[in-house]
Amino acid sequence: AQKITQTQPGMFVQEKEAVTLDCTYDTSDPSYGLFWYKQPSSGEMIFLIYQGSYDQQNATEGRYSLNFQKARKSANLVISASQLGDSAMYFCAMRELIGDSGAGSYQLTFGKGTKLSVIP
Amino acid sequence: NAGVTQTPKFQVLKTGQSMTLQCAQDMNHNSMYWYRQDPGMGLRLIYYSASEGTTDKGEVPNGYNVSRLNKREFSLRLESAAPSQTSVYFCASRLMGDRSYEQYFGPGTRLTVT
Numbered sequence: 375a376q377k378i379t380q381t382q383p384g385m386f387v388q389e390k391e392a393v394t395l396d397c398t399y400d401t402s403d404p405s406y407g408l409f410w411y412k413q414p415s416s417g418e419m420i421f422l423i424y425q426g427s428y429d430q431q432n433a434t435e436g437r438y439s440l441n442f443q444k445a446r447k448s449a450n451l452v453i454s455a456s457q458l459g460d461s462a463m464y465f466c467a468m469r470e471l472i473g474d475s476g477a478g479s480y481q482l483t484f485g486k487g488t489k490l491s492v493i494p
Numbered sequence: 495n496a497g498v499t500q501t502p503k504f505q506v507l508k509t510g511q512s513m514t515l516q517c518a519q520d521m522n523h524n525s526m527y528w529y530r531q532d533p534g535m536g537l538r539l540i541y542y543s544a545s546e547g548t549t550d551k552g553e554v555p556n557g558y559n560v561s562r563l564n565k566r567e568f569s570l571r572l573e574s575a576a577p578s579q580t581s582v583y584f585c586a587s588r589l590m591g592d593r594s595y596e597q598y599f600g601p602g603t604r605l606t607v608t
Binding site for chain 1: 525527529534535536537538539542544545550552553582584586588590593594595596597598599601602604
């Protein structure tokens, strides 16, 4: 079963407008976290924002905010005031405990991504 | 700080050839990871090393082996490359106990197997 679902393969947004990228997740672990990464055409993975399952407030980092709705199991990324440089693939990922829980090691499980194109 | 470095950046192999992808980090991180990214997909975990001296399988380990050479270095070996292993390979590292849980990624190695 898919653990991270991104239902929008591609999105377009006008420059300076806000855009929301959807992400839903599935886990039975009470302690988890959600990430958003940006992958520009150059290929590197750039960390944008993180939300822990016990965090009381929605995470924000500059123009990025995470709309965390725990009951709905959704963690949507909101980008305000889009810029041309925001054109990229965006991946939602969830951290999960792996291996011996005592080792405290985590893996990231990724969605398939959303390609965002910002139109001038 | 260079962060996470990977070599080579690009590689073309013939079916059946072997090669080792190198990864090093200079952030004193405990945990290191190897992921692969196929076209149109997110990253999938191949192997990980929670700490120096330990390695474990991830979601897609078949056809790969790893070595945690020391705290800095974590290599991925393809013993007999297959076209299905054509992918972009990312190494990542993380500081255990870091409450941000962020994994820092290398620039990737683009591998083509013909």
